[in-house]
Amino acid sequence: MSLLKSRSFSSLTVSKVSAIALVLAFTAGLSACAPEVGSDAWCKQMKNKPSGDWTANEAADYAKHCVFK
Numbered sequence: 001m002s003l004l005k006s007r008s009f010s011s012l013t014v015s016k017v018s019a020i021a022l023v024l025a026f027t028a029g030l031s032a033c034a035p036e037v038g039s040d041a042w043c044k045q046m047k048n049k050p051s052g053d054w055t056a057n058e059a060a061d062y063a064k065h066c067v068f069k
Contacts, residue, residue: 038065 035041043066046058054062 037061 035045038061043062046054046062046066051059
């Protein structure tokens with residue numbers, strides 16, 4: 001009986017690790033799709049984003065790359 005328990009625990013662990021790996025790969029894929037800071041696409045994306053949602057770094061980059069070209 002303990003052999004069955006250890007196998008089910010092992011398969012549960014493998015499925016959890018597989019799910020975590022899938023989520024990490026998906027997240028990495030999404031973050032790779034963001035336009036490069038300072039590009040025209042990035043400036044347009046920031047212009048459409050509510051300014052209250054900008055971080056301090058995004059605001060500085062927007063001013064540097066999009067306003068004071």
